[in-house]
Amino acid sequence: MRREAAYEPVIGLEVHAQLLTRTKLFCRCPARYGAEPNTLVCPVCLGLPGALPAVNGEAVAMAVRLGTALGCRIAPASVFARKNYFYPDCPRNYQITMYDAPLCEGGALEYDAPEGPRLVELERIHLEDDAGKLLHRPAARSLVDFNRCGVPLVEIVTRPVLGDPSDAALFLQNLRRLLRWLGICDGNLEEGSMRCDVNVSLRTPGSRRLGTRTEIKNLNSFKAVEAGIRLEIARQRKVLEGGGEIERQTSLWNARRRELVVMRSKEEARDYRYFPEPDLPPLEVRAELVERERSRLPELPLARERRLRAEYGLPAYDAGVLCAERGIADYFERAVRAGAEPKEGANWVMREVLASLRERGGRIEEFAVSPDDLARLVRLVSDGAISRTAGTEVFREMLRTGEEPGAVVGRLGLELLADPRRLEMMVDAVIAANPGEAARFRGGKRQLLEFFVGQVMKESGGTADPRLARDLIERRLAPGGGER
Amino acid sequence: MPDGGYSDLSVRGIEELYRRGGARPSDVVGSCLDAIEAKDGIVGAFVEVFREEALARARELDGEDSRGRPLFGVPVAVKDNICTRLMPTSCGSRILRGYRPPYDATAVSRLRAAGAVIVGKTNMDEFAMGSSTEHSSSHPTRNPWDTDCAPGGSSGGSAAAVAAGMVPLALGSDTGGSIRQPASFCGVTGIKGTWGRVSRYGLVAFASSLDQIGPIAADVDGCARALRAIAGADGIDSTALADPCPALEGGGEAALDGMRIGVPSSIKGIDLDPSVSAALAAAVRHAAEAGSRVAEVDLPDLGLTIACYYVIAAAEASSNLARYDGVRFGMRVGSDTLGEMYARTRSAGFGEEVKRRILLGTFVLSSGYHDQYYGRACEVRERIRDCYRRLFGSIDLLILPTAPGPAFRLGERLDDPVAMYLSDIFTTPASVAGLPAVSIPAGLSADGLPVGLQLIAAGGREDLIVRGASALERAFAFRRRCVPGGSGGGGRS
Ligand SMILES: [Zn+2]
Numbered sequence: 001m002r003r004e005a006a007y008e009p010v011i012g013l014e015v016h017a018q019l020l021t022r023t024k025l026f027c028r029c030p031a032r033y034g035a036e037p038n039t040l041v042c043p044v045c046l047g048l049p050g051a052l053p054a055v056n057g058e059a060v061a062m063a064v065r066l067g068t069a070l071g072c073r074i075a076p077a078s079v080f081a082r083k084n085y086f087y088p089d090c091p092r093n094y095q096i097t098m099y100d101a102p103l104c105e106g107g108a109l110e111y112d113a114p115e116g117p118r119l120v121e122l123e124r125i126h127l128e129d130d131a132g133k134l135l136h137r138p139a140a141r142s143l144v145d146f147n148r149c150g151v152p153l154v155e156i157v158t159r160p161v162l163g164d165p166s167d168a169a170l171f172l173q174n175l176r177r178l179l180r181w182l183g184i185c186d187g188n189l190e191e192g193s194m195r196c197d198v199n200v201s202l203r204t205p206g207s208r209r210l211g212t213r214t215e216i217k218n219l220n221s222f223k224a225v226e227a228g229i230r231l232e233i234a235r236q237r238k239v240l241e242g243g244g245e246i247e248r249q250t251s252l253w254n255a256r257r258r259e260l261v262v263m264r265s266k267e268e269a270r271d272y273r274y275f276p277e278p279d280l281p282p283l284e285v286r287a288e289l290v291e292r293e294r295s296r297l298p299e300l301p302l303a304r305e306r307r308l309r310a311e312y313g314l315p316a317y318d319a320g321v322l323c324a325e326r327g328i329a330d331y332f333e334r335a336v337r338a339g340a341e342p343k344e345g346a347n348w349v350m351r352e353v354l355a356s357l358r359e360r361g362g363r364i365e366e367f368a369v370s371p372d373d374l375a376r377l378v379r380l381v382s383d384g385a386i387s388r389t390a391g392t393e394v395f396r397e398m399l400r401t402g403e404e405p406g407a408v409v410g411r412l413g414l415e416l417l418a419d420p421r422r423l424e425m426m427v428d429a430v431i432a433a434n435p436g437e438a439a440r441f442r443g444g445k446r447q448l449l450e451f452f453v454g455q456v457m458k459e460s461g462g463t464a465d466p467r468l469a470r471d472l473i474e475r476r477l478a479p480g481g482g483e484r
Numbered sequence: 485m486p487d488g489g490y491s492d493l494s495v496r497g498i499e500e501l502y503r504r505g506g507a508r509p510s511d512v513v514g515s516c517l518d519a520i521e522a523k524d525g526i527v528g529a530f531v532e533v534f535r536e537e538a539l540a541r542a543r544e545l546d547g548e549d550s551r552g553r554p555l556f557g558v559p560v561a562v563k564d565n566i567c568t569r570l571m572p573t574s575c576g577s578r579i580l581r582g583y584r585p586p587y588d589a590t591a592v593s594r595l596r597a598a599g600a601v602i603v604g605k606t607n608m609d610e611f612a613m614g615s616s617t618e619h620s621s622s623h624p625t626r627n628p629w630d631t632d633c634a635p636g637g638s639s640g641g642s643a644a645a646v647a648a649g650m651v652p653l654a655l656g657s658d659t660g661g662s663i664r665q666p667a668s669f670c671g672v673t674g675i676k677g678t679w680g681r682v683s684r685y686g687l688v689a690f691a692s693s694l695d696q697i698g699p700i701a702a703d704v705d706g707c708a709r710a711l712r713a714i715a716g717a718d719g720i721d722s723t724a725l726a727d728p729c730p731a732l733e734g735g736g737e738a739a740l741d742g743m744r745i746g747v748p749s750s751i752k753g754i755d756l757d758p759s760v761s762a763a764l765a766a767a768v769r770h771a772a773e774a775g776s777r778v779a780e781v782d783l784p785d786l787g788l789t790i791a792c793y794y795v796i797a798a799a800e801a802s803s804n805l806a807r808y809d810g811v812r813f814g815m816r817v818g819s820d821t822l823g824e825m826y827a828r829t830r831s832a833g834f835g836e837e838v839k840r841r842i843l844l845g846t847f848v849l850s851s852g853y854h855d856q857y858y859g860r861a862c863e864v865r866e867r868i869r870d871c872y873r874r875l876f877g878s879i880d881l882l883i884l885p886t887a888p889g890p891a892f893r894l895g896e897r898l899d900d901p902v903a904m905y906l907s908d909i910f911t912t913p914a915s916v917a918g919l920p921a922v923s924i925p926a927g928l929s930a931d932g933l934p935v936g937l938q939l940i941a942a943g944g945r946e947d948l949i950v951r952g953a954s955a956l957e958r959a960f961a962f963r964r965r966c967v968p969g970g971s972g973g974g975g976r977s
Binding site for chain 1: 548566567571580583586587684686688689691692721722799802806807809811812813822826846849851913
């Protein structure tokens, strides 16, 4: 382990997130996924001679929203720049991005990690356009689909402050949550609407100087991010321990073989020849726009998570689950406002609601059981009107029929059986049907109490009041007690 | 119909003709098409003539009302780097031979909306890089005044078409003088507006921060009418000026009265053709007599300006021309590997001058040289702009030659790119500073070739150059009298 400690990794991330704008960044083509190849294109996004870009204000507003949420400085005038490189998915053979005057600078993403609050400082956020997609066909033919070409991206660059692979993955999860929370990106790593490049270097602990960094691209899942970084750290460590030097290089993560493949060595490093995009004036962001976006920001996930803990006394785990998505947190709080006891409500949302969303798919906003109805159901259970077991059944019926819980309870006769005389008869019947167990209970095997309670619940179709049933069973089976 | 047909008329002349009921658009367009057929074999101004389309459009106009359409029935030639929908637009380049854009440039659609009829596309130096129209992949254009001479460039085809009386009006584009220098060489008038005055949407980019579309016509009035029609904000060109173009009126006899006119002191050291010096002196004399206050002014170093121009223009061009790669349109020379397809396509598709500038531009942007060349050129450009901003605080118009001399002979400067570049010495200042400028014919050289003078005003003040140029135009009373294939020399062999 001493050798392990000889180097500490320094990790920085560059995250590309596709913005959920209606149209592309520089033209009015729809920014849509899944259409027939090359149907969402025009002279601008095809880079035809003479066509010029014009900035989509919606994309700027979304980037500003993100910048304000992360506490960045929003530049009153930022500058688009051309990044020159030849590749068939890039029709102009230059990407329009931002270079030395980005839209947002500084800022940080804050979140609660298991070991405590974490704050990851950001370098910058800027706008740029996405490239098309190459489809490689057999027989050495390649096709290009330009539908994605020109879709707006924000690139979020952290400072090199992440300490290990799981730290990087956790940051990414929290960033993804924020992007989705703000409604600006759907955060789908597998489909590539969110992409992550990683910079990794090693240094001796305590040293302030960063080592030579290498880049990993194509990390398309949180697992890939962790695994890829881990492999790269191991590789660099081996080189350094062997007395070698790290050279700048870019590798690709191969998801199938779970390994890194060197894409470009130092010698092949590209010279992008950045210069200000002469087709676009500096991007002016007025203070009013920044204010508008700031004032419209929803309560952010971290604040909400902390508030749910403080206000409702929820455990950190529950608050984290409920704040995974804004819609879930909203659903939960609406149920609480409608009268659900918070912890009970949280349990119902986490167990039943999220489970059935996972099973059936769909959005929480369109979930068949409204938060108001869920609150009614939670109240029926906590008031003792129906048992928890019956509650689960009621929930399934509500989900199926859309009825409100009272109606389901009535229709299925699930009101809690709390009439002592009827319950007594049921208890007696159960004891009579299980004479062996009854004898052993009396002989001291107290654990069999749960067995009898279970039998009574079964007999009653889940409607028996479990507390009352337990009392009755104990009394009936008590030594010398009860049997008339 | 007059002897030479209607093709020799000015834009105003055509309007008056229609107003009198003397002819219909199909007569005028037909007459221009005939003139092109008769003369262009010698001049070579056109690369494409849209005979059928133009006649069909003209016949439609025959039955229509001209009201509200300031260029109603006016035949216009369009430089081949300005997109015309589904019509060839090849920029004088092999790499775009046969390319037909799916859309009209904003300037073209505005011309059409103003009632103009596009009759064809004019020859140019490949991608507008050149000062002689010899760097065209199809053929060199000849100067109608002397067919052994170059018409200037890169809008040489447009200038020659107007000069030879084939069309009353043409569109050109000007990056470092490409409208003004050929206008000067061909004895016609050309205006480059303030950068952003005319939308660049659909102008195939050479150097985006310098490119401007502008008119070439026989007189200032024709240019002013066309500029009015094509100028103005455009939602799809974010660099187009938002504020409206000022009224472009000649201003009559009193136009020069009280104008503050600057004459650069720095041109004394430059070798000017005597006819150019004489024209400049005559203009200054006339302006003074007409009540202008003429003073010598210092300009930012012209050599530095031209160097700054060539660095920035090449840098932007190297990026703008990257899209010609054989992947989606234009020429492709196939290969087994992607890199080789790029290399072969671009090697075969681009001419020498274009390659020279792409290499130069790639070099000045490359890491290690970027700050030294591109970065410094941008700083110099800012200083030059500041200088002109200050200068136009104290003068209204700057008057200077358009070119140091008349048209040079074809082939004369082909092997000497630097000499070719230096012929832009008087035109690059307005380009680098983004200022409006006009070139008007101002006299003839000893060999009987036209020479032009240039007026430059502050950014946004096209009204001043139009007023000044109209007044000087009257004073010079320049007559177009070139007969292609006549006095000047042999036809195309
Ligand atoms: Zn598009």
